[in-house]
Amino acid sequence: MNIAILIKQVPDMERVKFDCERGLVDRSTAGVEINPFDLNALEAGVNIAESKGCESVVLTMGPPRGADSLREGIARGASRGILLSDRAFGGADTKATSKTLAAALKKMGVPEIILVGEKTVDGDTGQVGAEIAEFLGIPHISYIEEILNISENDITVVSNIFDGKFVKKAKFPVLLTVTKDLNVPRLPSFKSKSIARKAEIPTWSLEELSDFIEKEEVGIKGSPTKVRKIVVPKAESRVCKKEKDNIENFLDEMIGDLIEKNVLEG
Ligand SMILES: Cc1cc2nc3c(=O)[nH]c(=O)nc-3n(C[C@H](O)[C@H](O)[C@H](O)COP(=O)(O)OP(=O)(O)OC[C@H]3O[C@@H](n4cnc5c(N)ncnc54)[C@H](O)[C@@H]3O)c2cc1C
Incomplete structure (x- = not known):
């Protein structure tokens, strides 16, 4: 069994400033961290990998400093990390982001379990997980708050969707979107931090993904959504x-x- 966990590096939303003129988040104004919701996906992936004795891979698409988040993912228990980084990936909306991540997952050989967070604290669309599943043509279960059973070929979970809880079962490969109620993310230990610091993080550019995606499908070129205006509420x-x-x-x-x-x- 193989497990992939998708994590996004996001700005510290308490501090970050917005460039309202250009409709951009000015990421230089604040530090970055792993999207808090993704820590629950990471914890779930690491737990499954530990119980099944298999590998868990953290994956992020972003600028080179995304490697720091992958190292933190390794410090929190993931086996290794892969960074998707290329100037061509910049300005991606959820469609281009999902297509690029799906291309990387195909290149890895689609893992049996793909875990993503419920949403991000910056873009906050909650669309990426479902879109990746569509691009890979695999089942998707969202808002998971409990994992009931993992057998050789399938997984059974409890999904909490607005008006009720549903027990759902899906065959592998499957994409799972998890909620904060699923677990309590572990903290990295001193030893795991030092292992992570030395870990090699391969970077895949557009060229490495070229068997699975066209250059017109990534970044701003592949993004039908344009952020026209950002309005920041007055504090x-x-x-x-x-x-x-x-x-x-x-x-x-x-x-x-x-x-x-x-x-x-x-
Ligand atoms: C202020 C603002 C407004 C935006 N508005 C829109 C919009 O209206 N429409 C639009 O299409 N895009 C929008 N974007 C762009 C959007 O944030 C990016 O396309 C982003 O890469 C994915 O969307 P999300 O952050 O909403 O992810 P979500 O769909 O909320 O993320 C769900 C999960 O997918 C995974 N994931 C998401 N991004 C990555 C990544 N880069 N690497 C690895 N895993 C990832 C994580 O596990 C995450 O928890 C906006 C961005 C900003 C900053």
Whole structure:
């Protein structure tokens, strides 16, 4: 059995600034981390690999510094990592991202289990997992909160979709989208960090994937979605007003303020 875990390196969303003029996230303004939801996918993949005695591979598409996230993935238990990086991959929407990741998975020889997070904290579409499954022509189970059984040819899980929980079974190969309720991600140990630091991370460019994808299908060229505008909500701190004497006027003033801010209907 082979297991692939897809992780995305995302900016620290508490700190990152947006370039609203150009509709871009200015990634230089904040540090990066593994998308928090992907840590649950990683933990699930590593657990399965440990119980079945097989390999787990972490995969990311992104700039060269994505290698750091792969090393963290290895420190958290993955066997090895592969970075998909090429200038041609830049500006990808979910379609181009999924096609590129699907091409890499084909090149690996489609693993029996592919794990992805529920969504990312930057793009936040939650589309990539399902799209990869479509491009690979394999089943996809989303919102998994429990793994019930893994047999030689299939997996049984509990999927929590809005109005209920469903027990689902799928044959391998299968793509699984996991939720934060599935597990508690482990922390890397000192020893695993030092192993990860020395790990070799192969980089696959467009050329390495050329048997599985055309150059028109990747990056901005392969992306029908264009982000036209980013609007960042204004962060407003709490305002405190005090009045001792003229309470009636004060109340009218407060109600007026709340109506103006659409908290109360006029
Ligand atoms: C502010 C903003 C708005 C955007 N709006 C759109 C939009 O409306 N439509 C659109 O198509 N694109 C949009 N994008 C681009 C989108 O973020 C990227 O295409 C991205 O590569 C994939 O989409 P996502 O982050 O929404 O992933 P999701 O679909 O939310 O990710 C689900 C899972 O897929 C895996 N995954 C996702 N990306 C990667 C990766 N690069 N490498 C490895 N695994 C990965 C992870 O396991 C992740 O948890 C936007 C980006 C930004 C920053």
